[in-house]
Amino acid sequence: MTQAPLDTIYTADEAAERLRLTNRGVIKLGKAYGLCSRRGRDYLFSEADILALWEVLREPPKQPKPPTVKVAPARDFWKENFWLFDPSVAVDRREMAVLRFLSTQRAPRSRNQIKRAGPRTVESFLKQGFVVERARDAQDDPMIVITDEGREQIAKADRWIKERAKHGRGAGGWDRTVGGK
Secondary structure (H helix, E strand, O other): OOOOOOOOEEEHHHHHHHHOOOHHHHHHHHHHHOOOEEEOOEEEEEHHHHHHHHHHHOOOOOOOOOOOOOOOOHHHHHHHHHHHOOOOOOOOHHHHHHHHHHHOOOOOEOHHHEOOOOHHHHHHHHHHOOEEEEEEOOOOOEEEEEOHHHHHHHHHHHHHHHHHHHOOOOOOOOOOOOOEO
C-alpha cells in the first residue's frame, strides 16, 4: 500500500495565522471536526486539515443556486397529455359498458337482465355508490339503477374520449354499451 507523502505540518499558532483565527478557535474547530493531530499538549495541522477547516468555515448560500435548465413541472405534462393514458375512472371498459347500459334504462334491472354483469360487478357498483338497489327479483338478486356517481364516471370517460378525438385518436373501447339479455 502506497501512502501519499506528508505535506507541510503547521502548529496551532501557524494554522491560526493562516486562517486568521485565534489559536484556541483553530484547536476547537480541529477537535470538533477531527481535522487535527495531537502530540502531547501540542496540536498539529496538515495542509489538508487547514483546507478542510476553511470549508467548514465557509458560509452556506442564502438561496439555492438556480438550475441551469428550467424544467416544466410534471403536473403540466400530465394535464396536457392525460388523453394518452386510460381515463382516470374507477371502472374498467366492461364495467363502463354496463354503466352506460344502466344510464339508458328507466326501470331497475337485475344482473340477469344486463349482459356481462355478474354478481361481483353489481356488488362492486353498490359498494362504490355507482348504483343503488331498488328491489329484488325472483332469484333474490338486487334490482339496480344508476346514481349520480355512476353518471359522473361516464362523464369523465366521455371527456377523455372527446380529448382523444381532438388528437385524432379513437375511444379505445370506452364508449361501448352492453345490451340487455
